[in-house]
Amino acid sequence: xxxxxxxxxxxxxxxxxxxxxxxxxxxxxxxxxxxxxxxxxxxxxxxxxxxxxxxxxxxxxxxxxxxxxxxxxxxxxxxxxxxxxxxxxxxxxxxxxxxxxxxxxxxxxxxxxxxxxxxxxxxxxxxxxxxxxxxxxxxxxxxxxxxxxxxxxxxxxxxxxxxx
Amino acid sequence: xxxxxxxxxxxxxxxxxxxxxxxxxxxxxxxxxxxxxxxxxxxxxxxxxxxxxxxxxxxxxxxxxxxxxxxxxxxxxxxxxxxxxxxxxxxxxxxxxxxxxxxxxxxxxxxxxxxxxxxxxxxxxxxxxxxxxxxxxxxxxxxxxxxxxxxxxxxxxxxxxxxxxxxxxxxxxxxxxxxxxxxxxxxxxxxxxxxxxxxxxxxxxxxxxxxxxxxxxxxxxxxxxxxxxxxxxxxxxxxxxxxxxxxxxxxxxxxxxxxxxxxxxxxxxxxxxxxxxxxxxxxxxxxxxxxxxxxxxxxxxxxxxxxxxxxxxxxxxxxxxxxxxxxxxxxxxxxxxxxxxxxxxxxxxxxxxxxxxx
Amino acid sequence: xxxxxxxxxxxxxxxxxxxxxxxxxxxxxxxxxxxxxxxxxxxxxxxxxxxxxxxxxxxxxxxxxxxxxxxxxxxxxxxxxxxxxxxxxxxxxxxxxxxxxxxxxxxxxxxxxxxxxxxxxxxxxxxxxxxxxxxxxxxxxxxxxxxxxxxxxxxxxxxxxxxxxxxxxxxxxxxxxxxxxxxxxxxxxxxxxxxxxxxxxxxxxxxxxxxxxxxxxxxxxxxxxxxxxxxxxxxxxxxxxxxxxxxxxxxxxxxxxxxxxxxxxxxxxxxxxxxxxxxxxxxxxxxxxxxxxxxxxxxxxxxxxxxxxxxxxxxxxxxxxxxxxxxxxxxxxxxxxxxxxxxxxxxxxxxxxxxxxxxxxxxxxxxxxxxxxxxxxxxxxxxxxxxxxxxxxxxxxxxxxxxxxxxx
Numbered sequence: 001x002x003x004x005x006x007x008x009x010x011x012x013x014x015x016x017x018x019x020x021x022x023x024x025x026x027x028x029x030x031x032x033x034x035x036x037x038x039x040x041x042x043x044x045x046x047x048x049x050x051x052x053x054x055x056x057x058x059x060x061x062x063x064x065x066x067x068x069x070x071x072x073x074x075x076x077x078x079x080x081x082x083x084x085x086x087x088x089x090x091x092x093x094x095x096x097x098x099x100x101x102x103x104x105x106x107x108x109x110x111x112x113x114x115x116x117x118x119x120x121x122x123x124x125x126x127x128x129x130x131x132x133x134x135x136x137x138x139x140x141x142x143x144x145x146x147x148x149x150x151x152x153x154x155x156x157x158x159x160x161x162x163x164x
Numbered sequence: 165x166x167x168x169x170x171x172x173x174x175x176x177x178x179x180x181x182x183x184x185x186x187x188x189x190x191x192x193x194x195x196x197x198x199x200x201x202x203x204x205x206x207x208x209x210x211x212x213x214x215x216x217x218x219x220x221x222x223x224x225x226x227x228x229x230x231x232x233x234x235x236x237x238x239x240x241x242x243x244x245x246x247x248x249x250x251x252x253x254x255x256x257x258x259x260x261x262x263x264x265x266x267x268x269x270x271x272x273x274x275x276x277x278x279x280x281x282x283x284x285x286x287x288x289x290x291x292x293x294x295x296x297x298x299x300x301x302x303x304x305x306x307x308x309x310x311x312x313x314x315x316x317x318x319x320x321x322x323x324x325x326x327x328x329x330x331x332x333x334x335x336x337x338x339x340x341x342x343x344x345x346x347x348x349x350x351x352x353x354x355x356x357x358x359x360x361x362x363x364x365x366x367x368x369x370x371x372x373x374x375x376x377x378x379x380x381x382x383x384x385x386x387x388x389x390x391x392x393x394x395x396x397x398x399x400x401x402x403x404x405x406x407x408x409x410x411x412x413x414x415x416x417x418x419x420x421x422x423x424x425x426x427x428x429x430x431x432x433x434x435x436x437x438x439x440x441x442x443x444x445x446x447x448x449x450x451x452x453x454x455x456x457x458x459x460x461x462x463x464x465x466x467x468x469x470x471x472x473x474x475x476x477x478x479x480x481x482x483x484x485x486x487x488x489x490x491x492x493x494x495x496x497x498x499x500x501x502x503x504x505x506x507x508x509x510x511x512x513x514x515x516x517x518x519x520x521x522x
Numbered sequence: 523x524x525x526x527x528x529x530x531x532x533x534x535x536x537x538x539x540x541x542x543x544x545x546x547x548x549x550x551x552x553x554x555x556x557x558x559x560x561x562x563x564x565x566x567x568x569x570x571x572x573x574x575x576x577x578x579x580x581x582x583x584x585x586x587x588x589x590x591x592x593x594x595x596x597x598x599x600x601x602x603x604x605x606x607x608x609x610x611x612x613x614x615x616x617x618x619x620x621x622x623x624x625x626x627x628x629x630x631x632x633x634x635x636x637x638x639x640x641x642x643x644x645x646x647x648x649x650x651x652x653x654x655x656x657x658x659x660x661x662x663x664x665x666x667x668x669x670x671x672x673x674x675x676x677x678x679x680x681x682x683x684x685x686x687x688x689x690x691x692x693x694x695x696x697x698x699x700x701x702x703x704x705x706x707x708x709x710x711x712x713x714x715x716x717x718x719x720x721x722x723x724x725x726x727x728x729x730x731x732x733x734x735x736x737x738x739x740x741x742x743x744x745x746x747x748x749x750x751x752x753x754x755x756x757x758x759x760x761x762x763x764x765x766x767x768x769x770x771x772x773x774x775x776x777x778x779x780x781x782x783x784x785x786x787x788x789x790x791x792x793x794x795x796x797x798x799x800x801x802x803x804x805x806x807x808x809x810x811x812x813x814x815x816x817x818x819x820x821x822x823x824x825x826x827x828x829x830x831x832x833x834x835x836x837x838x839x840x841x842x843x844x845x846x847x848x849x850x851x852x853x854x855x856x857x858x859x860x861x862x863x864x865x866x867x868x869x870x871x872x873x874x875x876x877x878x879x880x881x882x883x884x885x886x887x888x889x890x891x892x893x894x895x896x897x898x899x900x901x902x903x904x905x906x907x908x909x910x911x912x913x914x915x916x917x918x919x920x921x922x923x924x925x926x927x928x929x930x
Contacts, residue, residue, distance in 0.1 A: 219689075222690055223689075223690050223693035223694070224693060224694075224697060225693065319572065319573075319574050320574070323574075323596070323911070327596075394687065394759060396687065397912070400687065400912065401581055401687075402581050402582035402684060402685045402686070402687065402915050403582065403911050403912050403915050404911075405580060405581060483689065483690050484688065484690060484753070485687070485688060485757065485759055486683065486686035486687045486688040486754065486757060486759050486760050486763060487686055487687025487688075487759075487763075487912070488759055488762075488763070489762075489763060489910055489912040489913065490596055490910065490912065491596075491910065492759075492762055492763070
């Protein structure tokens, strides 16, 4: 008789546990307000990324089309993947001193792992991480970006510091 | 109460006044076939959509939202996509059987649907052995699954097919036995008579405990029969990738996909007809006003409501429970469901002999 | 922590003088003997083993693991894992990177416990340099460690359910994990490969919202965790599927080098956080979850209970983050002293070891990661023999394999 009792007890506890699970899913189907889905392309306007989100590296320019990059290549050295390449020129400025200025700041987005080491390495805070994350393009060449805008020049007073 | 037999009678009379009896027969058959084909495709698409939405709601998601308002045209878009997909076949597949298998499963569910009484008079065939016919015909589907698994020349498919074979054959027994209780109570195998016998109350209410038991067993076994929910070991995604239809693509895959949903519809429709009074409205003893309101709802709506309710239950199972293992699945059938069904049948026989039912 | 196991100069010399013998082609390419069919008394019913390639593309191998199964019907006779499909030679790449750059590579190993991986390298470097780490860093690291462990276990729980056919649990697991990844994104700048540790401390200070959000999450998750039990742990089908399946004994666990929750489910108390405390683990109260059954259900249970422990650790620390610097002062170019350095940490999967051999230059001479997944995977065959295919999936799920961690 005890075996029969056990059999019945097994069935009852089994069914009870199943009903418990159905209660959980039943709760969610009866509470559509708890839906967590975000409809992404539709919510573009309201979608706010966090300030620290690492989308891509950008070179900051002010309204006079001036940036802070001295061409010291600290970021290039810090980068683990060879994502950044800086081509710089030597010029003689008005004061008659020799100065290094960047010719092109090449940033290969396809190689970037968004590790933030270049930003940390920059002594003049010229580059920052932007929050833009929609990087898809039809051609791979479009991912190689030149970060300094045409005609831009270095900000007054920003000088190459020793980075040690 | 609307009676569809008036409509069908009118069509029949109209046709036979113009055509010879043989031609009339043929024309009627064609009309019915076209109706069913349309019904097939539409039901399949609606059910795929509903399933996706219900599943999404269970999982705190929105489900399809892009194609049409609330994603209503999603399954139509999927259907078009499947039509245009290339029908691939493995090189060593047995091409004849491989191509035949999807048709067999469609034909089997097509045949089963013929005896489903949608509303009063809206039934293609009213056999006097309706229940027997349906259980017999719907189990042809497993042949297709076995053929598909065998001919795909894929090891996953073969395991899936053999699992499915064992499963469907086992659960046929429970389905048959649980339907037998109602056959004993109503004394007939004919669907229309079974429905008529429920005019004064559905079997699930007036049949005492045995019918409730039989209903529960039927729903469990029916879920297993359709290879769904916790019993989807034949296509167990996490084990066998897609089971017996791993190698199918395009329209042939959609046949299997459609058949799964149609089978689910058939299982639910039989449950609704046999246990829940088919298209009969819900009546409460002597509450005439209430009964009047219930009568006002058309029988077709009653039928769809009941079928929908059972299908929702099956979806609820599917999106809640983990999958059983093959040996547990067979244990459940042979050690729990079948002995219970047999006991249930004996108990029902006792009730019928004593005349205790209403 | 500077350890010297043998003379460095001697080793360098001996290696250069050693010559590598060429391998004969006939030796390297050995054709395996054809498998003999099983002897059967009835000549008509000659049977053969049934081989199945599970993976590298398979829904439940969690990455690009390839398992060659030898089957007898549904029963598994042998499981042979083939790995290497996602080998990126991280250890070799480390040899040409500076110590700061190495940290971000470890994100790509066990991506589900990336913060802990980062920390392993950082701790090794810090110990080698004998750096004084600010207390604030230690506490923040511990909190984020535990959040990472929670996120990893949440994902594991979801995937475990999905492997057993309960797809809904997958979504619930991800729903809760999303809150943690949001916290990470706000503070660390990324959701998965955070790279928040640098040798000497952290990359930034915590975000002003960090404490509030973590507290919110702890309150939220304390309500959701019982739901996990309702949906899966108590479910009769789940219990049937997991209890008594894939038993590993304590002896097996030790001999295969299994670590982490997988080992603790078999009664092997191996939690590095308790045995060799690092970070702030020696000043928080938490239980080391050890079970003795060693079956799939015990492994499942250990992880569920670990989530409660992680929550308690976070609660103990979140209000007690000391003020101070978020990073110790380090030189621009980090050079480790000559020698060998080893650091163990407890990731969500088990005991991760980082072994650095330094020759005094700015990048390591040799870097070796002892990844928990690799050793855990080695016990799979022992564990799954005699089980059904469906059981193998469940066992693999409770081993919690992350393939990039195994291949590196």
